[in-house]
Amino acid sequence: MQLDGLLKTTALVGAILWSGSTGAAEISIFCSSAGAELELCQSASDAWAKETGNTVKINKMPANWGEALPLYQQLLAGKSGDIDVLTLDNIWVGALAPHLVDLKKKVPAEELSAHFEAALADSTLEGKLLAMPWFVDAGQMFYRKDLLEKYGKPEPKTWAELTETAKFIQEQERAAGNNDMWGYVWQGRAYEGLTCNALEWVASHGGGTFIAPDGEITANNPEAVEALELARTWIGGISPQGVLNYDEEGSRGVFEAGNSVFHRNWGYVWGTSQAEGSALLGKVGVMALPIGVEGERSSGCYGAGLLGVSKYAEDVEAAVSLVRYLTNAREQKRRALQGYSPTLKALYQDAEILAKNPSLRFAEEAYAESASRPSQVTGASYNRVSQRIFSGVHNVLSGKENAEEGLSKVSDNLERLKKRGW
Ligand code: GLC
Numbered sequence: 001m002q003l004d005g006l007l008k009t010t011a012l013v014g015a016i017l018w019s020g021s022t023g024a025a026e027i028s029i030f031c032s033s034a035g036a037e038l039e040l041c042q043s044a045s046d047a048w049a050k051e052t053g054n055t056v057k058i059n060k061m062p063a064n065w066g067e068a069l070p071l072y073q074q075l076l077a078g079k080s081g082d083i084d085v086l087t088l089d090n091i092w093v094g095a096l097a098p099h100l101v102d103l104k105k106k107v108p109a110e111e112l113s114a115h116f117e118a119a120l121a122d123s124t125l126e127g128k129l130l131a132m133p134w135f136v137d138a139g140q141m142f143y144r145k146d147l148l149e150k151y152g153k154p155e156p157k158t159w160a161e162l163t164e165t166a167k168f169i170q171e172q173e174r175a176a177g178n179n180d181m182w183g184y185v186w187q188g189r190a191y192e193g194l195t196c197n198a199l200e201w202v203a204s205h206g207g208g209t210f211i212a213p214d215g216e217i218t219a220n221n222p223e224a225v226e227a228l229e230l231a232r233t234w235i236g237g238i239s240p241q242g243v244l245n246y247d248e249e250g251s252r253g254v255f256e257a258g259n260s261v262f263h264r265n266w267g268y269v270w271g272t273s274q275a276e277g278s279a280l281l282g283k284v285g286v287m288a289l290p291i292g293v294e295g296e297r298s299s300g301c302y303g304a305g306l307l308g309v310s311k312y313a314e315d316v317e318a319a320v321s322l323v324r325y326l327t328n329a330r331e332q333k334r335r336a337l338q339g340y341s342p343t344l345k346a347l348y349q350d351a352e353i354l355a356k357n358p359s360l361r362f363a364e365e366a367y368a369e370s371a372s373r374p375s376q377v378t379g380a381s382y383n384r385v386s387q388r389i390f391s392g393v394h395n396v397l398s399g400k401e402n403a404e405e406g407l408s409k410v411s412d413n414l415e416r417l418k419k420r421g422w
Pocket of ligand 1: 065089090091137192193196248266302303304305
């Protein structure tokens, strides 16, 4: 289909979404501020307000998403009516579940079934749909197509090949006077983003996901040790020492300034690096993350952006109306043109989107091959679990411990958490 049909339905929905007659509502929404997010979220929310006669108040999430969760928890624990709609990371659903409206009863079934089933499953707990899928993500590798061509290097298939190519091009470029050039920038700060990066190295080496879906702790194994030992060699080699303090935006800044050959990030970097006026316009390629060893999967970390409604919203119906507007086909298409992968199946057949956003060509496969963080099995404790993982990995990367010591401590710390019931 159906896209035409979908778009028509959506336009109709726009007109009937708001049928409340209790007077105009003011809806307060938390929007992400990374990349083009804030502008996209704000303009769409304003359009909804105009169409429905309501008003909307935009709140900026902290640039580092990890800092948003404690803020949400604090506001929701106080049953604050100051927050109606929340942009959520898929790994927070367990932690925020008691405070979120079950949308299954609020959104028509035919609207829900247009989304990927996996995206709906991801925000469903105990039969309740706690948030609407908005965009999906998996870690991807961006690279300087122009430099790979210049030096006759193919897209690397394995992390070892990436290491070699990055080193080679970095050395050549520096010898040619480009002193700021690095081989590879990624997210090495001790935060959620590092858990994602580490999961990708380890899973693509066949070393699992730290905790298996059944709750078994698998963090310490030879493949994981090998993966971390390789990553450790990058620090001060193909990656600047500063990478140990980079998050998504910090590392993107280095890449988009033209100072790195490879860059691991989420899909949105296609939009920012290929925007009008970008120094890298036409010079960037995107590919699935490398594998560790032959026969393993690429294993991009699975992430997703969702929209939830607070149970303490003064006007739940108006808040739901905004969420439906933001997640509809017209909006998801507008976002897809800027690099955000939709959760609506039909948009993956849309020629205009595919022409503008090449990463969508392998996106479906990338999502199928992605590796999930152990957030379902550890539920509300996932944040603590992830903290044990990224601290341990950070210690290894910064040379405080070798990979075997580091992972053995991660494993012990996770066992302790598990004994307490996560
Ligand atoms: C992105 C992902 C999210 C992840 C975060 C880590 O926002 O969508 O799932 O937790 O990055 O920094």
